[in-house]
Amino acid sequence: TELAERPANPAATAADRPIGFGRIQRKEDPRFVRGRGRYVDDIVLPGMLHGAILRSPMAHARLVSIDTTEALAHPKVHAVITGRDLEGLNLAWAPTLSADVQAVLATAKVRFQGQEVAFVVADDRYAARDALELIDVEYEELPPVVDVRRALDPGAPVIRDDKEGQTDNHIFDWEAGDRAETDAVFAAAEVVVSEEVVYPRVHPAPMETCGAVADYDPVDGKLTLYETTQAPHAHRTLFAMVAGIPEHKIRVISPDIGGGFGNKVGIYPGYILAVVGSIVTGRPVKWMEDRSENLMSTSFARDYVMRGEVAATRDGKILAVRTQVLADHGAFNATAQPTKYPAGFFSIFTGSYDLQAAHCSVTGVYTNKAPGGVAYACSFRVTEAVYLVERMVDVLAAELEMDPAELRLRNFIRPEQFPYKNKTGWEYDSGDYEPTMQLALRMAGYEELRREQAEKRSRGELMGIGLSFFTETVGAGPRKHMDIVGLGMADGAEVRVHPTGKAVVRLSVQSQGQGHETTFAQILAEELGIPPEDIDVVHGDTDQTPFGLGTYGSRSTPVSGGAVALAARKVKEKARAIAAAMLETRPEDLEWEKGRWYVKGDPGVGKTIAEIALGAHGTVELPEGIDGNLDAEVTYDPPNLTFPFGAYVCVVDVDRGTGKVHVRRFVAVDDCGTRINPMIIEGQVHGGLADGVGMALMEFIGFDEQGNNLGGSFMDYLIPTAMEVPDWETGHTVTPSPHHPIGAKGIGESATVGSPPAVVNAVVDALAPFGVRHMDMPCTPARVWEAMQGRPTPP
Ligand code: MCN
Ligand code: CUN
Incomplete structure (x- = not known):
């Protein structure tokens, strides 16, 4: 039931109208309802191998030894990788998005139940899983820290003894607001209520779990990584920084995603292991976690x-x-x-x-x-x-x-x-x-x-x-205040109007089900008057889209949506100059109506966006400083x-x-x-x-x-x-x-x-x-x- 009502706020009423053709059906749905979506697990590459992760059954334990002999002897197994192997490559630890490090595979200790301990690469998923059971790990159990209220007690077991100078379980203290001012108001208040309110641990549990297919080509040194990620560009940059593969040699493709809900922002050990597996075996490697792995790790x-x-x-x-x-x-x-x-x-x-x-x-x-x-x-x-x-x-x-x-x-x-x-x-x-x-x-x-x-x-x-x-x-967010590991939080959009007036928008953000292929086409449709069905939205491929930080924090519309509107407006201004040339008049003598520039006072004389696009790519003599296309690109830094x-x-x-x-x-x-x-x-x-x-x-x-x-x-x-x-x-x-x-x-x-x-x-x-x-x-x-x-x- 939708009950729409105009608000009392008069400033709002003029805008209380959906834009770009409004309640249209989702352009992406025909492929989804027909089972033709293409998810990471649908990717099958020639010669592809399958990876599986051995996980810790214990929450806190010393890793005494790992024996992989039997697993390696399995006829279908191509590689078994442990934390020790990664240490040799300087890859046992990866930086997190919060200036910490996380074990890709455990080395001296395991620190939570479900933590990654070893990675097996085999001919198929079943053999890889079977081989996990052939790995012999000896753990020496340590007392775990489970209750957050006890974590800072003197004498509590120190979880992160890998970090120099870390003698307790404290990570950070952070505050906002004015403490003294607030305390003064409280001290003088007639009524004070207080309560302990717990927001318990929950999990996004997206329908599709996390996974990757890594394809490293040793000849041209190019890594193609299909990944369930909400932030393909940020992942590529971080992979380049951490793994030492030059950025232009990495292509991250995030195809259809079965729900993200923030679960697919971080870089998980499994992604890195798929890449290591591909480099080690010289073959593409797929890793897809199962439901329990998703919920537990x-x-x-x-x-x-x-x-x-x-x-x-x-x-x-x-x-x-x-x-x-x-x-x-x-x-x-x-x-x-x-x-x-x-x-x-x-x-x-x-x-x-x-x-x-x-x-x-x-x-x-x-x-x-x-x-x-x-x-x-x-x-x-x-x-x-x-x-x-x-x-x-x-x-x-x-x-x-x-x-x-x-x-x-x-x-x-x-x-x-x-x-x-x-x-x-x-x-x-x-x-x-x-x-x-x-x-x-x-x-x-x-x-x-x-x-x-x-x-x-x-x-x-x-x-x-x-x-x-x-x-x-x-x-x-405004990039002067907000960054993730040093990357400013602006986002891009690129608009191209083809000679026949159809268009493509390339986005730096990545949909996981939010309908970007529809709504971002609608923004362009509203601005340029090109119908949404004539606009293709491309996203989720670093080789095809402009740089940006991706989809989370409901930022796609506020940031990339702004970029699309502004890129469209650049196109519109360019179209004006070209239309003026075509009509042998001056740009300032033209007026815009949705989809068309026409001569002020003579509405019958004008050029549609499609006519202007053909003009731009055709033989019209272009005004000074205008090149022969109807394209524009914007990186939007929201104020x-x-x-x-x-x-x-x-x-x-x-x-x-x-x-x-x-x-x-x-x-x-x-x-x-x-x-x-x-x-x-x-x-x-x-x-x-x-x-x-x-x-x-x-x-x-x-x-x-x-x-x-x-x-x-x-x-x-x-x-x-x-x-x-x-x-x-x-x-x-x-x-x-x-x-x-x-x-x-x-x-x-x-x-x-x-x-x-x-x-x-x-x-x-x-x-x-x-x-x-x-x-x-x-x-x-x-x-x-x-x-x-x-x-x-x-x-
Ligand atoms: N929209 C609109 N008008 C507006 C605002 C938004 O029509 N005024 C449309 C947008 O154009 C877009 C959708 O609504 O198609 C959501 O837009 P936005 O609020 O910008 O959020 P994002 O696109 O950045 O999506 C991220 C957000 C987050 S952070 C989580 S978590 C979440 C969510 O989206 N994950 C989802 N919704 C989800 N929906 C699905 N199906 N799957 C997920 O994983
Ligand atoms: Cu906090 S979940 Mo959404 O921002 O990807």
């Missing part, structure tokens, strides 16, 4: 233990928020985020509220768990920030005995305050929160729901209504990030006997500025809402005391199906970004960011009759039942 998400505090007046004015966070980064600090932001964009935990002060401090620690941390549609940890503040606002509402909708409305940043500078240094580009909130409340029938709830409560039934209002910061927002309402019923939560309704109103393709936006929102329900109710990567991963298969790591989610009710408002060339903000992660607090707030609201004020995710039946008995959520 690749980038997890969240794992933040947050102490949240809010200071307010008795009548509900929120004055300040403050938080201390313990961030579990696993055994290697391999999070992917801009260099200056070790906790990502968590400092936007001030939310959508006008505050007097705010302060956060984040301490990152090592534990014996898989590395990662920035993934799963997190907008660089805005997920954690939004969950914290939206949970805490509900805690405050309970303390003040105030309606949580009323409390939010009273504290919103007001429209005239934008651009709004918050207390931790962000400048929110635009926003108009109240109409969005009111629309969500209207769609939900909020007052009626509260009446129904009161009635049910009087009968002893448990119904809960949960709200959340979020503001994200997406579109990293600021974009700040999409939204209001969500969730209604749950909780079974008193079993603790089972049923999500009955979910209303989501999003504002992502100018909307390109409403259908694709809805798809993004639906997916993110399902993610949120999953995390709130069932998804969880837990560990036992020995550090065994308890979420290593879909039997244990539960993701929601159509059975667990309601029929989504979506709506929207439109508040364009003032600095983005087409006014668009990102949408790809909004719903994953905004929905978990709405679901948990609903569950806690349902449990209010039991005096419950907070419970931690996932709200499984057992945990909800415990909460009803007055017992806290187990760690």
